[in-house]
Amino acid sequence: PGAQTMDRQVVLETVRRNGNALSVAADPLRADRELVLEAVWQNGHALSFAAHPLKADRDLVLEAVRKNGHALSHAADPLKADRE
Numbered sequence: 213p214g215a216q217t218m219d220r221q222v223v224l225e226t227v228r229r230n231g232n233a234l235s236v237a238a239d240p241l242r243a244d245r246e247l248v249l250e251a252v253w254q255n256g257h258a259l260s261f262a263a264h265p266l267k268a269d270r271d272l273v274l275e276a277v278r279k280n281g282h283a284l285s286h287a288a289d290p291l292k293a294d295r296e
Contacts, residue, residue, distance in 0.1 A: 224250060231255030249275060256280030
């Protein structure tokens with residue numbers, strides 16, 4: 213396993229260019245809603261690297277799905293069944 217990045221500003225700038233870079237962020241940053249939102253705006257698939265509570269955040273999941281419909285597969289189960 214590679215080293216995780218803890219520097220929020222570095223991760224923020226990186227996920228703005230490549231949402232999947234969230235995969236190397238330290239766990240506390242994967243729980244940072246603003247940072248995860250930036251990542252999913254760039255690439256909806258980045259939702260797969262978000263902390264579990266954010267995968268249940270309806271607005272955040274909707275943003276990810278707008279970018280990539282397949283991102284729904286990474287959402288928390290209750291949201292997968294949400295018809296809206």
